[in-house]
Amino acid sequence: MTRQLPFIEAIREALREEMIHDDKVFLVGQDIRGAIYPHTKGLVDEFGPDRVVDTPISESGMYGMASGAALQGYRPVVDFMFGGFTYVTFSEATVTTGQQYFLHGSKSNMPLVITAGVGAGMRLANDHSMAIHGTFAHHPGIKVAMPSTPYDAKGMFKAAIRDNSPVVIPWHMALMMDKGEVPDEDYVVPLGKADIKREGADVTVVANSQQLKFALQVAEKLDGEISVEVFDPRSFVPFDMDLLLTSLAKTSRLVIVDEDWESGGFAATLSARVMEQGFDLLDAPVLRVTFPNMPIPGGVLEPRVMPNPERIEAAIRAVME
Amino acid sequence: MDANPPVRELAMSISNTALTIEDRKLLFTNLLRADEYDRTMYKRMMSGKLLGFYHPGEGAIAPGIGAATFLNQDDVLSPHHRAHGMAHALAKGVDLKPYLAEHTGKAGGCxxxxxSFHMSFPEHKIYMFSGFIGFNFAPAVGYGYAAKLSGKGQVVMMCSGDGSYGQGRAHEAMLMAQNMKLPIIFWCENNGLAIHAEASEMHPMPDISSLADGYGMPKRIVDGQDVFACAEAAREAIDHAREGKGPMFVECKTLRLKEHDIGTPDLIGSTPRSKEDILKQAEREPVKLAMQKVLADGLFTMDEIDDLRTAARAEVEAAWDWADAQPFPEDGEAxxxxxxxxxxxxDAA
Structure with a gap:
């Protein structure tokens, strides 16, 4: 059976069901008992304060609680509230986490999940808005995924919690109350599987989360003029290159939309990979729509510079020329 | 630098911590073994037969032996870079052969x-050594929390030096450990030097363990040159943690007889450490002190000590023979x- 659920409620269902399914799963964060975001609402009443743990404002200690417990056989989900706050414990979350399994002889799994709200458009300024998927994707040994729909949110959070490697799975704050169909039975959306959210023939647009919504709006607007295929990577690491190349074989044009900065972002990596692996499929250079290389401004300035439907449409028109 | 730092507060709780004759013999034997491993690493490095760095432990191996000799196998041990954790690991019962192999890049390495030189023996609950000083504070919280959740009475021996207490992570770990009464022993081996930086310059208080006061965490200060005193303090702290009373801070006042890592100039600030200071410190070399005690107390005769030393040398030699005979890994990129x-x-399906 499926119901219409808000995006954030789908995440809550995944957390709750996995905590029922496996008593090694626990949540750690700041103010998650009181549910500063509703995905942890009421969970402390059901599972108790040992499994829904609030820590002091000590990101390293909080994250360490998860990483150490993961090495001891637990499956913690560590909630940073905002993605930018992962930077406070950057060395642990990226370097020592990513290298742990490989560098120490493939002997000890570290199954933990990092989550946090992210995204531009809330007018919160840089440190509450920055994307983190590209930064984490840069560091080997960490899986990185980001759901765009309530269905994907539930299935991907479940897959992340069950994965034996560290998984970073931020969620976009602009999607929080978006509703969508969510099955009430158990299912996972495997990490590493992309999804064509709209089929098209003329151009492939890679977009995720809020930018996926914008891309779908643009595709709808251009319907009858330009046939836009909208490709949701869902996972950045591992990335479903096969499906993207299949899409490009059909459309031969590519626009990559990414709310992250232009410099060193995932869009840059993906653009290079397409050049390397799919150059012969292309009829035009790859174009990117990204955040300009400035700290994300707050207030009324943010909408002037962030990736938006107008910029996506302009890029689609440019790549079609 | 003070070669003979005052010991203000010794481990006191004698009833649970008193060492038997067998305990003291074991500690002394482990100390000799660690000393042999440490010296051989120095020689190997000087003759170009070791990969990476080596941070010699000479003068400072007693705290590691004291910390780990009486841990249970399911206790978590987190050593640090001095002597590359070999003293700690062998005291917990780790066969160091695979570590020597790792240090020479071999397929048989741990x-x-x-x-390279990063120790990891997850089967002995020694995890993810990292090159970041103080790396182990944060995961220690998780080891401690897991121990508390699983309720099996495990403890976490979280070892580091004076320098690592410059890390904010140390504060976070102590804060959380004390809040949640986690079974973590903050085992500080204070040798007075972080590379070239004197602890007395980098810390405002003479004892690193004074940090524990702010958290209401019990603390002990011991003579880190005395392996028996270290072991007694460790036992007291281990008992305290195992009984669910929460963390304890133990500061071992130790010293460093060699440079920070082999090949680095041995300075204080920007000036060379004086030979006189080092010689004065060498009078308190832990094997020498322990030998005086075991002889005085009649635990071993000089002949027996010679035999122990010979056996330790043979062990280390055999370990190197094994490591040297291991092939290099054939793994390529794929x-x-x-x-x-x-x-x-x-994935298997």
């Missing part, structure tokens, strides 16, 4: 030759790429 992520059950 990390399959991928990790094979290594299969080890970036842990497999999932469905």
């Amino acid at each position: 990390s399959e030759g991928r990790s 094979e290594l790429m299969t080890h970036v992520f842990a497999p999932n059950a469905e």
Whole structure:
């Protein structure tokens, strides 16, 4: 059976069901008992304060609680509230986490999940808005995924919690109350599987989360003029290159939309990979729509510079020329 | 630098911590073994037969032996870079052969030759050594929390030096450990020097353990040159943690007889350490002190000590023979790429 659920409620269902399914799963964060975001609402009443743990404002200690417990056989989900706050414990979350399994002889799994709200458009300024998927994707040994729909949110959070490697799975704050169909039975959306959210023939647009919504709006607007295929990577690491190349074989044009900065972002990596692996499929250079290389401004300035439907449409028109 | 730092507060709780004759013999034997491993690393490095760095432990191996000799196998041990954790690990019962192999890049290494000098023996609950000083504070919170959740009475021996207490992570770990009464021993081996930086210059208080006061955490200060005193303090702290009373801070006042790592100039600030200071410190070399005690107390005769020393040398030599006989790994990029992520059950299907 499926119901219409808000995006954030789908995440809550995944957390709750996995905590029922496996008593090694626990949540750690700041103010998650009181549910500063509703995905942890009421969970402390059901599972108790040992499994829904609030820590002091000590990101390293909080994250360490998860990483150490993961090495001891637990499956913690560590909630940073905002993605930018992962930077406070950057060395642990990226370097020592990513290298742990490989560098120490493939002997000890570290199954933990990092989550946090992210995204531009809330007018919160840089440190509450920055994307983190590209930064984490840069560091080997960490899986990185980001759901765009309530269905994907539930299935991907479940897959992340069950994965034996560290998984970073931020969620976009602009999607929080978006509703969508969510099955009430158990299912996972495997990490590493992309999804064509709209089929098209003329151009492939890679977009995720809020930018996926914008891309779908643009595709709808251009319907009858330009046939836009909208490709949701869902996972950045591992990335479903096969499906993207299949899409490009059909459309031969590519626009990559990414709310992250232009410099060193995932869009840059993906653009290079397409050049390397799919150059012969292309009829035009790859174009990117990204955040300009400035700290994300707050207030009324943010909408002037962030990736938006107008910029996506302009890029689609440019790549079609 | 004060060669003979005052010991203000010794481990006192004698009833649970008193060492038997057998305990003291074991500690002394472990000390000799660690000393042999440490010296051989120095020689290997000087003759170009060791990969990476080596941070010699000479003068400072007693705290590691004291910390780990009486841990249970399911206790978590987190050593630090001095002597590369070998004293700690062998005291917990780790066969160091695979570590020597790792340090020479061999396939038989404890990390399959991928990790150079970073020790990891997850089967002995020694994890993810990292090059970041103080790296182990944060995961220690998690080891401690897991121990508390699982309720099996495990403890976490979280070892580091004076320098690591410059890390904010140390504060976070102590804060959380004391809040949640986690079974973590903050075992500080204060040798007075972080590379070239004197603890007295980098810390405002003479004792690192005074940090524990702010958290209401019990603390002990022991003579880190006295392996028996270290072991007694460790036992008291281990008992305290195992009984669910929460963390304890133990500061071992130790010293350093060699440079920070082999090949680095031995300075204080920007000026060379005086030979006189080092010679004065060498009078308190832990093997020498322990030998005086075991002879005085009649635990071993001089002949028996010679035999122990010979056996330790033979052990280390055999370990190196084994390590040297291991092949180098044949893994290329394709094979290594299969080890970036842990497999999932469905990967096999």
